[in-house]
Amino acid sequence: MSDEPDDLAGLRDEIDRVGRSAARRFDPGTGALTIAVAVLAILLSLVLPWVGDSTGLRVLLGEADAMPKFFSYASLLAGVLLPAITLAVRRWALAWVCALASFAASVSGVLSIWMTQTTTGHQPGPGPGLGLILAVIAIVVLLVKWLRIAASRAGLP
Incomplete structure (x- = not known):
């Protein structure tokens, strides 16, 4: 009979640990x-053109003399690597990191589109390719999704 309170205390501690662990995780649902x-x-x-005939992969690898090089790195990091890690571990803190990285990448992407249209001369620039526009739209979609997931947390423990 004297072991029963210790068993209940141990069970309470285990339930509290599971609750704290669950509070640090999120479920993206259909957002995934x-x-x-x-x-x-x-x-x-x-694989689509970003600037002129230069594909995004050529811009990413530095083989093309193109302006949106920073966006190519940002889109790979914030648009591919961070979401894969975050969906695997499903931590709230990483959801916020993905939201902030997506915001930075989306700003960089919009500036990349603008920079491909302008030059220092009187002639317009080559303009953005279909791949660059698709990447910027995808990053903005990720920004909205990550902000919704990160902000949906009911309360902090």
């Missing part, structure tokens, strides 16, 4: 499918 489609769109955009 939207995130996966956006990641696929970013990967697809790398």
